Amino acid sequence: MTTRVVCWNIARRPAPWDELLSMGADVALLQEAGPVPEDAAAKIDTGSREHWDSHVWNSDWYSGRWDRLYDRWPLVVKLSDRVEVEWFKQVSAIGEPEADEVAVSGIGTIAAARVVPEDGQSFIAVSMYARWLRPHSSTNSRWKIGYSDASAHRIISDLSAFIGDIDPSTHRILAAGDLNMIYGATDDNHLALPARERTVYDRMDALGLEFIGPQHPAGVQANPTPHGLPPDTLNVPTYFDVGKSPETAYKQLDYVFASRGFHEQVTVRAMNSPEEWGSSDHCRLWIEVEA
Structure with missing residues (x-):
């Protein structure tokens, strides 16, 4: 059996929900998801609020600081009856969560579930969103967007809870989402923090999580090669800037990882041609997991 997964940053827009329903996917790993529109809610299962909403476990400390903690979230969404989804409830970063919980150290950065195909082995699915954080005011930094x-x-620290052996082949983890980073960026890339960002990919590798891409030819490349990438880059754009269109996309920000060994059963393709891009500023990643 092939389990079909779509990974997508939907930018809190309502239109992508209808597109998800038309894709024939079994599971969606979403980032920046807002409320499910009423007409789609009956056909989509997002699990309990405890699996995605950090307000549930992390609300007391911010009381009186601002109106809301966050208004968009990573989600693991069930889209078909070909799979069962067992969501992990978020709790704060404690050392020993219960079997149906996952300890979370960042607000609005992760959602996790166990996906159980009707005819195949289960796997852990994680939706990742590396939110921008701004430098402390004491730095007087000019980094307005942040890092x-x-x-x-x-x-990655939260993902580590699902890794209990030095042998990666004992794990079946699929982690995908928007990392807001440019893979392989050269040191002169002014849109990235290359040295710092390389440590993220190195750490994933150290945990036995293989980088799956997508990489060309599993997606359309930007032409010409964007500044700040090596000439032999295999990056495929997955995001276009505000006010632009898919035709102008040149940055890859969305990625897929899987446990070493299990990764051989996983394929991914960026749906990044203008004709199939979809109604968000990020394109969809189509992932297939073989039983």
Whole structure:
């Protein structure tokens, strides 16, 4: 059996929910998801609020600081009856969560579930969103957007809870999402923090999580090669800038990882041609997991 997974940053837009329903996928790993529109809610199962909403476990400390902690979230979504989904409830970063819980150290950065195909082995599915964080005011930094590598490292720390052996082949983990990083960026890339970002990919590798891509030819490349990437880059754009269109996309921000060994059963393709891009500023990643 092939389990069909779509990974997509939907930018809190309503239109992608209808597109998800038309794709024939079994599971969606979403980032920046807002409320499910009423017309789609009856056909989509997002699990309990405890699996995605950090307000549930992390609300007291921010009381009185601002109106809301966050308004968009990573989700693991069930789209078909070909699979069962067992969501992990989020709790704070404690040392010994219960069997149906996952300890989370970042707000709005991760959602996790066990996916059980009707005819195949189960696997852990994780939706990742490396949120931008701004430098402390004491730095007087000019980085107005901030940095995403700190969020990514928090995600990796949380992922580590599902790794209980030095042998990666004992794990079946699929982790995908928007890391807000440019894979393989050269040191002169002004849109990245290359040295810092490389530590994220190195750490994934050290945990036995293989980088799956997508990489060309599993997606359309930007032409010409964007500044700040090596000439032999295999990156495929997955995001276009505000006010632009898919035709102008040149940055890859979305990626897929899988446990070493299990990764041989996983394929991914970026749906990044203008004709199939979809209604978000990020394109969809189509992932197939063989039984």
